[in-house]
Amino acid sequence: MKLMEWNGIKLMKVLVFIMAIAMMMVLVGCGSNEGTDDSSDTDSYLAITEPTFAPFDTTDEDGNCIGFDMDLMDAIGEDQGFTVEYKALEFDALIPALETGQADMITAGMNAMDPARQAKVDFSQTYYDSGLVVLVNDDNETINGIEDLTADMKVASQIGTTGADEVLELYEEGSIEEAVILNGFNTAVLQLQNGDIDAIIIDLPVANDFIKKQPGKLKTVGEVLNAESYGFAVQKGDEELLDKINTGLNNVIDNGTYDELYTKWFEN
Numbered sequence: 001m002k003l004m005e006w007n008g009i010k011l012m013k014v015l016v017f018i019m020a021i022a023m024m025m026v027l028v029g030c031g032s033n034e035g036t037d038d039s040s041d042t043d044s045y046l047a048i049t050e051p052t053f054a055p056f057d058t059t060d061e062d063g064n065c066i067g068f069d070m071d072l073m074d075a076i077g078e079d080q081g082f083t084v085e086y087k088a089l090e091f092d093a094l095i096p097a098l099e100t101g102q103a104d105m106i107t108a109g110m111n112a113m114d115p116a117r118q119a120k121v122d123f124s125q126t127y128y129d130s131g132l133v134v135l136v137n138d139d140n141e142t143i144n145g146i147e148d149l150t151a152d153m154k155v156a157s158q159i160g161t162t163g164a165d166e167v168l169e170l171y172e173e174g175s176i177e178e179a180v181i182l183n184g185f186n187t188a189v190l191q192l193q194n195g196d197i198d199a200i201i202i203d204l205p206v207a208n209d210f211i212k213k214q215p216g217k218l219k220t221v222g223e224v225l226n227a228e229s230y231g232f233a234v235q236k237g238d239e240e241l242l243d244k245i246n247t248g249l250n251n252v253i254d255n256g257t258y259d260e261l262y263t264k265w266f267e268n
């Protein structure tokens with residue numbers, strides 16, 4: 001009887017200890033001050049991106065992630081009282097990393113209209129309308145649109161993107177010789193300029209940004225292939241962060257900050 005009582009007390013102590021450890025781990029795992037009411041503390045979130053997608057996502061000389069997405073999210077954070085740290089990953093690793101809790105959000109010019117993605121993550125309201133286009137060398141006279149791609153051509157796009165879906169579809173229907181799926185848009189451009197590939201399928205604003213910065217090298221041809229809209233992604237069910245992002249996004253649109261950032265990244 002005595003032994004059993006002692007065991008009971010011991011068990012309780014062990015349970016309390018385990019619960020305390022579990023609570024500490026939850027707080028550390030958030031990487032933020034969520035759940036505390038101390039107004040002097042600012043919540044901090046980890047955002048992931050793929051930084052070969054200027055002007056949305058690129059890097060400065062020191063390797064920091066910069067771009068329209070980062071400025072917009074920072075403005076949203078300022079409005080909503082949180083700060084954001086950005087980390088670079090390959091595009092196809094973004095959703096798995098978010099799903100497994102390795103980040104709080106994706107800020108990566110990501111098409112939010114994709115049902116397969118919507119099944120895995122929750123998207124904010126969209127903040128930029130976009131679409132895919134065919135990009136070729138400026139002196140290319142044979143490809144004037146997607147209909148001019150032929151069964152002897154190699155066409156590239158970036159892994160995990162809607163552009164890659166398009167290129168793989170062209171390959172599967174036998175319209176091109178090879179679907180070249182690469183990690184970054186910058187690598188695709190190098191291969192195009194080397195003559196290793198014939199065309200790239202990429203988002204129009206990213207193609208236009210390259211052409212503006214390095215005129216005379218590449219050109220877009222034909223019609224825009226689809227309609228997509230970019231949104232920020234959070235973990236499925238993270239309503240608290242999603243609300244902050246949506247409220248902040250509406251506020252920075254209303255107070256003119258969105259327009260200022262648009263001018264900074266798209267009209268300069």
Ligand code: GLN
Binds near residue numbers: 111112
């Ligand atoms: N719009 C494309 C997509 O969402 C490309 C995004 C990107 O490369 N950052 O798949």
